[in-house]
Every structure is written in structure tokens, then in C-alpha cells.
Amino acid sequence: MSRPAKATINLSALRHNLSFARSLAGNKVIGVIKADAYGHGAIPIAQVLQEEQIDCLAVACIEEAIVLREAGIKTPLLLLEGFYGSDELPLMEYYNLSAVIQQKEQIEILQKWSGKPFDIWLKLDTGMHRIGFLPEEYKPAYTQLRNCPNVNRIILMTHFACADESENDYTQQQIDIFRQTTKNFTEETCLCNSAGVMHWPQAHGDWIRPGLMMLGSSPFNGPHEHDHQLQPVMELTSQIFAIRKLNAGVPISYGATYVTDRPTTVGVVAMGYADGYPRHAPSGGPVLVNGQRTRVLGRISMDMMTVDLNPIPEAKIGDTVTLWGKGLPATEVAHHAGTISYELFCNLKRVPIQYVGRSNAKSEKP
Structure with missing residues (x-):
């Protein structure tokens, strides 16, 4: 796998x-x-x-x-x-x-x-x-x-x-x-x-x-009257590959910039700044786990990030995490990270790209 x-x-x-x-x-x-x-x-x-x-x-x-x-x-x-x-x-x-x-x-x-x-x-x-x-x-x-x-x-x-x-x-x-x-x-x-x-x-x-x-x-x-007419072409996803149960007062990730304020279940996601997700994205940024909203906790690492699973107690290893795409506009993610969606898209690297939908095109980016 x-x-x-x-x-x-x-x-x-x-x-x-x-x-x-x-x-x-x-x-x-x-x-x-x-x-x-x-x-x-x-x-x-x-x-x-x-x-x-x-x-x-x-x-x-x-x-x-x-x-x-x-x-x-x-x-x-x-x-x-x-x-x-x-x-x-x-x-x-x-x-x-x-x-x-x-x-x-x-x-x-x-x-x-x-x-x-x-x-x-x-x-x-x-x-x-x-x-x-x-x-x-x-x-x-x-x-x-x-x-x-x-x-x-x-x-x-x-x-x-x-x-x-x-x-x-x-x-x-x-x-x-x-x-x-x-x-x-x-x-x-x-x-x-x-x-x-x-x-x-x-x-x-x-x-x-x-x-x-x-x-x-x-x-x-901000919101615009035509936003709802746009359909996201790119969806960036990964999965939870580890789950930690931490007590209150426990720091998470590099620099200990986030400390749990209550007992917290944390999901570790295979996604990091080497994939193009912004390292400077702060705690609290939005992500979806199985389509449900939750938040980033702690600093983004090169290959992984941590997310709050307290709102999703049924979450398990292998569950899908959406970083941006349907239900989570890249513009919103970019706003939390202090940047623009242009930069999110242009910085994408390392992750494989799959093309779906009605097309006669046969090319696929490796």
C-alpha cells in the first residue's frame, strides 16, 4: 500500500x-x-x-x-x-x-x-x-x-x-x-x-x-454572490495513519506551539509541507475527516500533520482527510494560512495526481 x-x-x-x-x-x-x-x-x-x-x-x-x-x-x-x-x-x-x-x-x-x-x-x-x-x-x-x-x-x-x-x-x-x-x-x-x-x-x-x-x-x-456556482477542480486528500489519546496540558508537534487544553484524541495525517500544504498554517485551520469539519493542531511537519478528532470520536486509522476540495474551499484554507489559493495550488508537489471526469484526454501527471 x-x-x-x-x-x-x-x-x-x-x-x-x-x-x-x-x-x-x-x-x-x-x-x-x-x-x-x-x-x-x-x-x-x-x-x-x-x-x-x-x-x-x-x-x-x-x-x-x-x-x-x-x-x-x-x-x-x-x-x-x-x-x-x-x-x-x-x-x-x-x-x-x-x-x-x-x-x-x-x-x-x-x-x-x-x-x-x-x-x-x-x-x-x-x-x-x-x-x-x-x-x-x-x-x-x-x-x-x-x-x-x-x-x-x-x-x-x-x-x-x-x-x-x-x-x-x-x-x-x-x-x-x-x-x-x-x-x-x-x-x-x-x-x-x-x-x-x-x-x-x-x-x-x-x-x-x-x-x-x-x-x-x-x-x-470573503463571500461572493457567485461562489456557489464554482465547482472545485482539485481535491487534496490523505488519510489518518495514527491516532493518539493525549491528556490536557500536552504539547503537540515542533516548537510546542499548541498545548491541549483538555483530553484530546489526535489524528496524524500523511500530509505535510513537502506535499505543498503551507507550513505556516496555524492551529485551528479547517480540515475535513470523513466529510466532518475539524481543525489542525500544532505546526505542520514535512510529511505529516495532526488534527483534532474530539469532534469525530468514531474516526479511525485509514479514514479520509480532505485538505481542500468539495465542502472545504481552498480559499478558506488559504485565508487561515495567510495566503491565497493560487499559492496553495502552485505549491502542490510530490503527491500523485489522478484525473477523473468526462474527458478524452489521456495524459496524467506523474
Whole structure:
């Protein structure tokens, strides 16, 4: 019998979430699957999205795009960070890729290109202040690209800094800046990440870029009206492999940071920070044992963690423990650990991944 920790990826839930995103916006969809589809496995996720005739897939860099092309993905692919140098352009041509253009050096490289024209996504910095052209730089950059024979189609895009904060008017300010800057342009537009899709319908534009919501996790820290529509794609589970009965006043795990305040039955679970569960998660974080809620006790170890079995006296060795998934949103676990579900998913490692649900995809991440 092997170690019981595993992640189950429900591809039916993926299809459902894509359908829900489409129902909110009714626009063309870019499925963001960078960083190995946030730890879900880029190839199997891309295969399903391709089956669902998604309009485009987005990755961070050309290395991620090549992996997908070599696996047979034919859906249009967008490089969200664009290209880093002229040596990437022949690869972009060979693999039929498009790129975000976010600085003048990229335009200069494109102007010297002698191959086929590329589709370009021209990024406007409306307030993220990370990458992109400032509003006063945007029209000159657009004009250069429009006059460049190496550019085919241009799509106008930006990225929101605070869209996951539903009461923050900064997103509306960014929307207004985008509209003002691009008001005389006729090209298609792309503004919304997952939070934008779910909460800022006035910004849906022609394209949307769902990533996290497509994987069934809410981008909002608190409750949101659409949370119940999302189905978690990843479920991380393990089992209890030891049970201890401890008296009151007994410390548990490294650093003795938790001390029992009453006689306590403790379950030891095969899951730790080497699997991707956050070491900094404090005592009291939620877990499910056989579908019933209980809490983490003490520090997370490399390979194991301890949970409170007092609320579940019938629990026994071999019982299933859900770390996140159905009945326990990753967003909630992340909130208790002082992080975000993006990080939980991306940090997943060592545990085997099993793909279930309706799919023609045959790949499985080892």
C-alpha cells in the first residue's frame, strides 16, 4: 500500500466552470493555464479546454507554450509576458504563438523581424504599475505597431490590481483610464481576470481571461454572490495513519506551539509541507475527516500533520482527510494560512495526481 496523499482533478468541474464563465460574459475566452495550470497539470487541462473549443490559452512564457504544442495542443496560445529577446521570434513563428507587448524594446525587436506577422496583445498600464505602457505612451506604441508590417491583429488589454476587492473603487478607476485611453481605437479589448469576470461586468470587453475561477476557486477573500456556482477542480486528500489519546496540558508537534487544553484524541495525517500544504498554517485551520469539519493542531511537519478528532470520536486509522476540495474551499484554507489559493495550488508537489471526469484526454501527471 502506498502513501495515501493524493490530488484528484475533476475535469467535469473544469468544464462546468468554463461554461459558467462564458455565461457571465458571453465573450471570447482565454483560459489562463500558466505555472502548469496552477499545479493542476497544464497538458490535461489544456486538452479538456481544447475539447470545449476555448478561444485561446495563455501561459507565462515560451517554454510553457512549447510543452503544450509538443503535446498536440492546437488552440491559439498567448505568451502573457511576451518575448524576452529576438531569439524567441523564430520559435513563436514555428509554434504559432501570439505575445503581449508591454515595452518599447519589444516593438524594436518586432520591427527587425523578417518572418510572418504575429498577433499582438498591446498592454496598457492602467494602475497595476508592473508592466505595460503608461496612458501617454500607449497611442505612440499602438501607432508603431499598426504601421509595422510584422504585426497582424492587435488586441488592447490591461490587468486589474484590486479586482478581488469588491468594495475598492480602484478597479473602476482603471476601467475609466482604459476607456479614455482607447476610446478612438476599434480593436477588440481584454481587461478581466477571474475577479473581473465575476464582479466587474462593465469591464468584460471582447475577451475575458479566467484562470482561478476556471479551476473552481473564488478569487475573493470573503463571500461572493457567485461562489456557489464554482465547482472545485482539485481535491487534496490523505488519510489518518495514527491516532493518539493525549491528556490536557500536552504539547503537540515542533516548537510546542499548541498545548491541549483538555483530553484530546489526535489524528496524524500523511500530509505535510513537502506535499505543498503551507507550513505556516496555524492551529485551528479547517480540515475535513470523513466529510466532518475539524481543525489542525500544532505546526505542520514535512510529511505529516495532526488534527483534532474530539469532534469525530468514531474516526479511525485509514479514514479520509480532505485538505481542500468539495465542502472545504481552498480559499478558506488559504485565508487561515495567510495566503491565497493560487499559492496553495502552485505549491502542490510530490503527491500523485489522478484525473477523473468526462474527458478524452489521456495524459496524467506523474
